[in-house]
Amino acid sequence: xxxxxxxxxxxxxxxxxxxxxxxxxxxxxxxxxxxxxxxxxxxxxxxxxxxxxxxxxxxxxxxxxxxxxxxxxxxxxxxxxxxxxxxxxxxxxxxxxxxxxxxxxxxxxxxxxxxxxxxxxxxxxxxxxxxxxxxxxxxxxxxxxxxxxxxxxxxxxxxxxxxxxxxxxxxxxxxxxxxxxxxxxxxxxxxxxxxxxxxxxxxxxxxxxxxxxxxxxxxxxxxxxxxxxxxxxxxxxxxx
Amino acid sequence: xxxxxxxxxxxxxxxxxxxxxxxxxxxxxxxxxxxxxxxxxxxxxxxxxxxxxxxxxxxxxxxxxxxxxxxxxxxxxxxxxxxxxxxxxxxxxxxxxxxxxxxxxxxxxxxxxxxxxxxxxxxxxxxxxxxxxxxxxxxxxxxxxxxxxxxxxxxxxxxxxxxxxxxxxxxxxxxxxxxxxxxxxxxxxxxxxxxxxxxxxxxxxxxxxxxxxxxxxxxxxxxxxxxxxxxxxxxxxxxxxxxxxxxxxxxxxxxxxxxxxxxxxxxxxxxxxxxxxxxxxxxxxxxxxxxxxxxxxxxxxxxxxxxxxxxxxxxxxxxxxxxxxxxxxxxxxxxxxxxxxxxxxxxxxxxxxxxxx
Numbered sequence: 216x217x218x219x220x221x222x223x224x225x226x227x228x229x230x231x232x233x234x235x236x237x238x239x240x241x242x243x244x245x246x247x248x249x250x251x252x253x254x255x256x257x258x259x260x261x262x263x264x265x266x267x268x269x270x271x272x273x274x275x276x277x278x279x280x281x282x283x284x285x286x287x288x289x290x291x292x293x294x295x296x297x298x299x300x301x302x303x304x305x306x307x308x309x310x311x312x313x314x315x316x317x318x319x320x321x322x323x324x325x326x327x328x329x330x331x332x333x334x335x336x337x338x339x340x341x342x343x344x345x346x347x348x349x350x351x352x353x354x355x356x357x358x359x360x361x362x363x364x365x366x367x368x369x370x371x372x373x374x375x376x377x378x379x380x381x382x383x384x385x386x387x388x389x390x391x392x393x394x395x396x397x398x399x400x401x402x403x404x405x406x407x408x409x410x411x412x413x414x415x416x417x418x419x420x421x422x423x424x425x426x427x428x429x430x431x432x433x434x435x436x437x438x439x440x441x442x443x444x445x446x447x448x449x450x451x452x453x454x455x
Numbered sequence: 456x457x458x459x460x461x462x463x464x465x466x467x468x469x470x471x472x473x474x475x476x477x478x479x480x481x482x483x484x485x486x487x488x489x490x491x492x493x494x495x496x497x498x499x500x501x502x503x504x505x506x507x508x509x510x511x512x513x514x515x516x517x518x519x520x521x522x523x524x525x526x527x528x529x530x531x532x533x534x535x536x537x538x539x540x541x542x543x544x545x546x547x548x549x550x551x552x553x554x555x556x557x558x559x560x561x562x563x564x565x566x567x568x569x570x571x572x573x574x575x576x577x578x579x580x581x582x583x584x585x586x587x588x589x590x591x592x593x594x595x596x597x598x599x600x601x602x603x604x605x606x607x608x609x610x611x612x613x614x615x616x617x618x619x620x621x622x623x624x625x626x627x628x629x630x631x632x633x634x635x636x637x638x639x640x641x642x643x644x645x646x647x648x649x650x651x652x653x654x655x656x657x658x659x660x661x662x663x664x665x666x667x668x669x670x671x672x673x674x675x676x677x678x679x680x681x682x683x684x685x686x687x688x689x690x691x692x693x694x695x696x697x698x699x700x701x702x703x704x705x706x707x708x709x710x711x712x713x714x715x716x717x718x719x720x721x722x723x724x725x726x727x728x729x730x731x732x733x734x735x736x737x738x739x740x741x742x743x744x745x746x747x748x749x750x751x752x753x754x755x756x757x758x759x760x761x762x763x764x765x766x767x768x769x770x771x772x773x774x775x776x777x778x779x780x781x782x783x784x785x786x787x788x789x790x791x792x793x794x795x796x797x798x799x800x801x802x803x804x805x806x807x808x809x810x811x812x
Contacts, residue, residue, distance in 0.1 A: 292668055304665050304668070307662070
């Protein structure tokens, strides 16, 4: 079976800075993968290239064998890649319900769309605040709104950029649970710093460092890998 | 639900006031007042065109006068050539819409930033001003219609009932037509904004990148919005050419294009009724200040004789003190008086503990 997502020698430079360098990455159908790496390792740039927000300088992105390297963001979204960005990227000036409706309306009309919105509000636990402006909500709740947006467009592959950032311990548990639930039907790539969270959800982890893939392995091996400790965990420990 | 009933009540109120105003004005007002009100109504349609594309579409167009002027000229030129107004009216809508579509295509698909979009649209209308301004010679004509350059085109034949060129619309009929156009445009835009299309363009205004990542193509939606705005402005131009039977290049000029933006700012961006109120209010004020120039030599009289100065002060005061515009600010006040804010406050309190965790 062809992989769901594949990158070939994917690179992005900004002037002389190589943000992403020759990344060959493969994700199978239904897989859940974690991406880790220190700040500036190129994870967010990598996500932007996968979703058409940045055009690669070199290399290719293949989604189910189709080259999407220079496709527009909205075309890639329609093919079935959804992204939850690091800072909640939502419609702040609109109500929670209107936010979710905008996402659901891409695929559905009328009564069907309204019913799906109600279901999604229930699922992300925001039915109570459906009428409030998203800009007035707490950070954690806005994270949930964005997750609701992404899920409402029913993508095949979901990219989550630091879904647990700024969340309380309880919310992190809830998020991990939701990620596992989503993974029953969809493939995911999750960028995260919180190792606790990664241990809860991941099987396989890819480590980025200085724009390249440093190592790719099962989560328990990654934890023991001295290289990873040096560049990433060591730094975090030093910072803490 | 409360909000929904308020909406319906507001719509009903606009409809009743609008229809009453339309029917009663010609019966009770002097003819020159009716004539004056007619041009306010024409300009209100123009204000609504920018209310849509800027207030809801988030596209700051400095050159809405380009489409307005093109509509007026298209009507005038076609009218001299054809003599029956059905096709000229259609041309006055289609031509500016097509021009807006062409211009919009290059702006939106060329990913031009918002600031440059303002610059480009302003430049376009000024280029049109200069181009038409320099067509005074007899060699500049389209069919039998002379363009007239800076002299403009006088004696434009009036509208007639479709198909019957002998049934010309008189001054009173022109008022009904203009007021009716404001009402139809207002309610038409309300419907448009309540539709899927309308909600999506507001989403794009709020967060273009998010809309894109959900699979909507902002370029296409903006282009469609811009084209509708162009068509509406063109239709307003057609009515304007009828109102004075005259059109000149000043219609493309800087002060005309600035005025449209000022109407929307004063009335309130993101509403439809606001720009109508702003448009009528400012025009009324300009007329009143121009007509009642006080005589005398004290400095007070001198200031009041200077209408643009007073208008300028009012506009700056609005931008600084009432940045949301007249109607949204009054709406907030009304909501507060009706106790909506109290309810919202209670809601906030209920969710605060959760947010604080």
